[in-house]
Structure formats: C-alpha cells, structure tokens
Amino acid sequence: MDVAELRALLSSEGLRLLDEVGTIEASADVVRIVSRLRAEGHPAELVSAVLTQARLRAKARAKFGDFASRMLFTADGLEQATRLSVASLHAGRFAGAGIDVVADLGCGIGADALAMAALDLGVLAVERDEVTAAIASFNLAPFAAARVELGDATEIDLTGVGGVWLDPARRAGGRRLDDPADWSPPLDWAFALAERLPTGIKLGPGLDRELIPDGVEAQWVSVDGEVVELAVWSGVLARPEVGRAALVLRSGSAAELSAPQDSPDAAVGALGGYLLEPDGAVIRARLIGDLARRVDGRMLDPTIAWITSDTPPATPFGAGFRVLERFPLDVKILKKQLAARGIGALEIKKRGVDVDPAAFRARLALRGDASATLVLTRIAGARVALLAERL
Incomplete structure (x- = not known):
C-alpha cells in the first residue's frame, strides 16, 4: 500500500465503503465485487484499496477475532503482528512488573501496543514506515494514552519510559530477512538496549539459540500446536530462576514448563505402550x-x-x-x-x-x-x- 491508496482508504467514502463491503474470503468472487463497485462510480484506486483491506481483515480474524473488522492492516504488518491472545500476555507482563509507560519500538500495525493500551498503560508506539505508522494510529485511536510517532526506533528519546517492547521487522517487500543485522532495529542493538532497560523482544521461534544472551529469560510460545514466537525478557520483566520457558496456549487454557536452563536429557529406554x-x-x-x-x-x-x-x-x-x-x-x-x-x-x-x-x-x-x-x-x-x- 502506498500513501495515495492509504489516503483514499482513510477518506469518509473509503471507510464507509470498507464497512459496506465487510470481509472478503479468499473464495469470494472478487471480479463480481469489483464490477459492482466500479458500476457504482467508485474510483479504481479506492476499490483496489478497499478490496485489499477487506481480504486482509478476513485473514486477520485468526489473530484478532472480531477486532479485525475495525482495524487496518498491511500485508507485511499482519504477517508479523502478534495475535491478540499472546499480545495480552505481553501487556500483562509489563503491568505485573509495575511499568506504567512502555515504548513499543517498531510497533508495526500496533497489535502489541493495542493490548498494552487496553490495560491502561501509557504507550509510545514508534514506527519508521509512514504508511504503517498511519495504520497504527488508526488502530490505536480509541486509546488516549497511546500515541504513535513516526521515526527510527534506534534514535527515539526514551526519557520517562519504564520498559520497552521490541518486535524487529524481519520482512521487507514480502521477503523474509535472514540476517539479524538487516532487521529493523538490528538484533544486536535490541539486545544492547535490553541491558539498559527492562525489555521484551519478540523473535522468530527458530532463532539460532547461540544468539540469545546470558542472563535473560527466553520463552517460546505455542498456540494450538503452532510455535508462534520466542520472547526474550530482561530486567524486572524476566522472572527469577527462569532462563528457559515453554508456554502452551490451547483452547483458551495456558500451561507453562520452565527451568533455569536447558534441561538434562532423560534416559533412553525401551518402547512402552x-x-x-x-x-x-x-x-x-x-x-x-x-x-x-x-x-x-x-x-x-x-x-x-x-x-x-x-x-x-x-x-x-x-x-x-x-x-x-x-x-x-x-x-x-x-x-x-x-x-x-x-x-x-x-x-x-x-x-x-x-x-x-x-x-x-x-x-x-x-x-x-x-x-x-x-x-x-x-x-x-x-x-x-x-x-x-x-x-
């Protein structure tokens, strides 16, 4: 999505048309919908932007449930966005640690910031991409204590911030970036910040474990059998005596296995029943x-x-x-x-x-x-x- 498409989408006509169209499943007859909207006199650029959002909203239901119908997305932003059930746990960790103002650096479409704001935390959400920042502003508009700032996460003033959440951008132009130095912000910078401020960093679950620094809590999270993230926690956000954790979320329930470090292997034995x-x-x-x-x-x-x-x-x-x-x-x-x-x-x-x-x-x-x-x-x-x- 470019700036012109976003402006069209955020117009009163665009938002009205998006609500009218609703969500569009992958199996929908898109040609018929386009023909109808063009026959009604809507500009091609607006129709394209609305249909893209309608499809993204349908896809987003798996992560955001009914909230998806009132949010805006980019394709890359939705791909990396934290699902709401997990974002609420992130927010709860900051609230439980007594942190009242959180900087969400590289906020994307604002999924984690939204969960934090819902717990009445003050949120400074920073995003360097103009279109994505505008979409985050739209999604966070209901929360007065959350504000979005367009800028580079590595240059932002963190005065007055009690804790930091980082979800480094690991995709660009629909392509996955394999080198952590190419992420935004880079992984080394994120880990250095975690030494100075209580920080949570969302990473891909397949991250090379050799990159995880000492003295942090590394928590892998699965949802309904799918491992969705590795969260690295530092400072007061890291729990005492927990170096490794596996959080399993399934059908509304949660269970966690944790230990100070990797556990010793169990003995090898004969096949049982x-x-x-x-x-x-x-x-x-x-x-x-x-x-x-x-x-x-x-x-x-x-x-x-x-x-x-x-x-x-x-x-x-x-x-x-x-x-x-x-x-x-x-x-x-x-x-x-x-x-x-x-x-x-x-x-x-x-x-x-x-x-x-x-x-x-x-x-x-x-x-x-x-x-x-x-x-x-x-x-x-x-x-x-x-x-x-x-x-």
Whole structure:
C-alpha cells in the first residue's frame, strides 16, 4: 500500500465503503465485487484499496477475532503482528512488573501496543514506515494514552519510559530477512538496549539459540500446536530462576514448563505402550528431559524428540498416543498390514528418518474406513514404523 491508496482508504467514502463491503474470503468472487463497485462510480484506486483491506481483515480474524473488522492492516504488518491472545500476555507482563509507560519500538500495525493500551498503560508506539505508522494510529485511536510517532526506533528519546517492547521487522517487500543485522532495529542493538532497560523482544521461534544472551529469560510460545514466537525478557520483566520457558496456549487454557536452563536429557529406554510427542515450544526450549521425567517416561532415541512411557502420558505439553503395533519401516510390510486392518485415513508423523510423508502415503495405496497414526522414527538406531492411535 502506498500513501495515495492509504489516503483514499482513510477518506469518509473509503471507510464507509470498507464497512459496506465487510470481509472478503479468499473464495469470494472478487471480479463480481469489483464490477459492482466500479458500476457504482467508485474510483479504481479506492476499490483496489478497499478490496485489499477487506481480504486482509478476513485473514486477520485468526489473530484478532472480531477486532479485525475495525482495524487496518498491511500485508507485511499482519504477517508479523502478534495475535491478540499472546499480545495480552505481553501487556500483562509489563503491568505485573509495575511499568506504567512502555515504548513499543517498531510497533508495526500496533497489535502489541493495542493490548498494552487496553490495560491502561501509557504507550509510545514508534514506527519508521509512514504508511504503517498511519495504520497504527488508526488502530490505536480509541486509546488516549497511546500515541504513535513516526521515526527510527534506534534514535527515539526514551526519557520517562519504564520498559520497552521490541518486535524487529524481519520482512521487507514480502521477503523474509535472514540476517539479524538487516532487521529493523538490528538484533544486536535490541539486545544492547535490553541491558539498559527492562525489555521484551519478540523473535522468530527458530532463532539460532547461540544468539540469545546470558542472563535473560527466553520463552517460546505455542498456540494450538503452532510455535508462534520466542520472547526474550530482561530486567524486572524476566522472572527469577527462569532462563528457559515453554508456554502452551490451547483452547483458551495456558500451561507453562520452565527451568533455569536447558534441561538434562532423560534416559533412553525401551518402547512402552504409549508415546508422547512434545509440544514444539517444549522442544524449542529444550525442556524435553523435564517433560519426560514429569510423565515417568524415557526417550526412544537420544537425538529424537519422542518420549515413551508405560502409562498414558496425561499432560498439556504434548500429544499422547497408544502404541498398537511395531513394524520395520518397510513399505511392502506396511502396505499389507494397513490393508488387513482396513485403514484408509492415515496420519503420518516422522522424525529422525529421511522420508517424504506425501510420497510415502501414496505408495501405501490406502483403502478402508478405519483411521490411525503411523509414526516413522528410529529406535536404537533402527528405522521403525509404529502404528498408533491418538489418546
């Protein structure tokens, strides 16, 4: 979106038309909608801007729920924006630490700033892109204690600010930036600021762990099974004796596993009657050993994140399976065994073996009404296939 499109969108006609169009799903007949709007006399530039926003609002519902219908977005801004359920936890951490004024440096479309302002925190939201800053201003307009400033995060005056939130821009022009030095602001600058002020930094969950400095809390967050972020906390925002944490959010509930540092691995042992696949946040935080000990389990292999136990592993930190059969990882054998059981719907999970699940599934020629899970992995160095069912 450029400045001219934004001006058209923010006009009284643009906002009225956007409300009239509502959200547009990917499957909508866009050509028909465009034809109707152009026939009504709306300029092509305005129609384009409105349709883009209507599609972004539909996509944004997954992160913002009903709030999406009253917000504006850019494609890159929505891609990086924190979903509202997680942003509220960020805001709660600042409020809980007694920080009343937060600088959101590189605020994007204002998702985190919105959650902070909703908790009556004073917010200085800084964004260097003119269009994105204007969109953040629109989204934060209902909150008098929040203001947006157009500028470079690395040059802003932080006098009177009690804490900082940083979500470095890791995309530009729809392209992901792999080098942390190219982020805005750069990662080294963000970590240096975290040494001076209580700071929270949102990063991609796959960040090289060697880049995480000592003396901070690193918290990986998953939502409904998807690892969505790594948050690094410093100063009073970091909890005592917590160096690594895995926060699992699922269906409105929250559970957290934490430790001062990476947990020691659990012992490797024989396959039991049950399997536990740790949540991705637990794997990223390297707390698999602690989880295994919690469920009285053991590792199938020292290099693979599968836990096995003799009793059902009741835990919010992973998915449990009952082991039905063990087979060698051989297509001919598996094809015969699955056909004998009438299994036509098969979930394939693989870890520690070089297998393309889609190609492997095709070779099995599945037929039948039954369903199951097939775990392709290694046990004591041997490639195995475990037929299982979800608990």
